[in-house]
Amino acid sequence: MQIKINRLTILSCHSILDQVAEDIAKGIAVDALPDKDIVVCIGAHKRFRGLRQKAGFKICVQTEHFLDARGQALWRKPRWFRMLTNLLICDLMLDLSIYNKKVYRWLPRALKNKIVFGAKIFPSAPVQHVEGNGTAVFFGTVNARRTKLIGASEAYVTLDEGLFSAALDDKIANASAVLNVHFSTGVYTEYPRLLSAYLAGKPLVSETLSPDLEEGRHYIALGGQMNTESFAKIFANFSTEFAAHNRFTDFLVSYAK
Structure with missing residues (x-):
């Protein structure tokens, strides 16, 4: 999937990650975007063909859980080959969970410095509460x-x-x-x-x-x-x-x- 919003391009290549891409896009106010070419890849463990050749500031978003808040290993293990490839190509990686930080400890400083942590995926403007059917x-x-x-x-x-x-x-x-x-x-x-x-x-x-x-x-x-x-x-x-x-x-x- 490719979503284009002015000079921002959001890429994804799996149905679950497509949903994340669509949801992020729904919350973007165009006038809040930086005036520059930006490419965002949802799923740092996935392959994005031709990414190296794309112009602009490149960001990959890491959505997987490797460790929980207590440091306990979860069911996912890092797919290092693909993640490292994307980290090398991209200018920045956004890992949604700060609790994954420990798994990157062995990386050279130049790569660790490219990783930012936090759930920075929410809309540009507040959303109003909507009542429902009680379920x-x-x-x-x-x-x-x-x-x-x-x-x-x-x-x-x-x-x-x-x-x-x-x-x-x-x-x-x-x-x-x-x-x-x-x-x-x-x-x-x-x-x-x-x-x-x-x-x-x-x-x-x-x-x-x-x-x-x-x-x-x-x-x-x-x-x-x-x-x-x-x-x-x-x-x-x-x-x-x-x-x-x-x-x-x-x-x-x-x-x-």
Whole structure:
């Protein structure tokens, strides 16, 4: 997929990463972009043909979780050949999780200095809360762990796998919240799911996330109270205290020099 917004080009080459690219693009205010050619590749572990020849400031976005907030190894291992290739080609890598920092410790300083950490993918302007039908929807791969934790609660709805783009947007729009259950046991944050929820005006219902987000303030605990008042309050807190400080265009202005 290629998305062009003025002088910004966003590239992706997998259905899940295409969704991340689309969501980032939805939140971009054109007048907030730097006036220069920028190429952003979503998925530092993927191959982007012809990337070396593309003009502009190049950024690859690293979306994988290797370590959680406690330093525990997760199910993903770095695909070093592709990641290092992209890091060498690009001017910068944005890794969404600061807790991955330890896995790069062996890299030479020149490459480590090209890595920036943080969930800098949120919209240029605040999003308004949108009420829904009282349910929290889960989307993504369903494994045994997720099935067990979601359970049979009528408040939690599991969407069919393989929903993306407009079809996924419609399902989220009807709900009151987005449900997050980790693929593997750990303390970490799936920021792309948070972005999808935020763009739709919905708060997140989740098991424990990374310490940069506070349970009961920025998200509703799994099994916690779900009502119109809590949805609105949690969403407002997240919008002003997190999303507003992690805008993608602010990141570009700061680093794409």
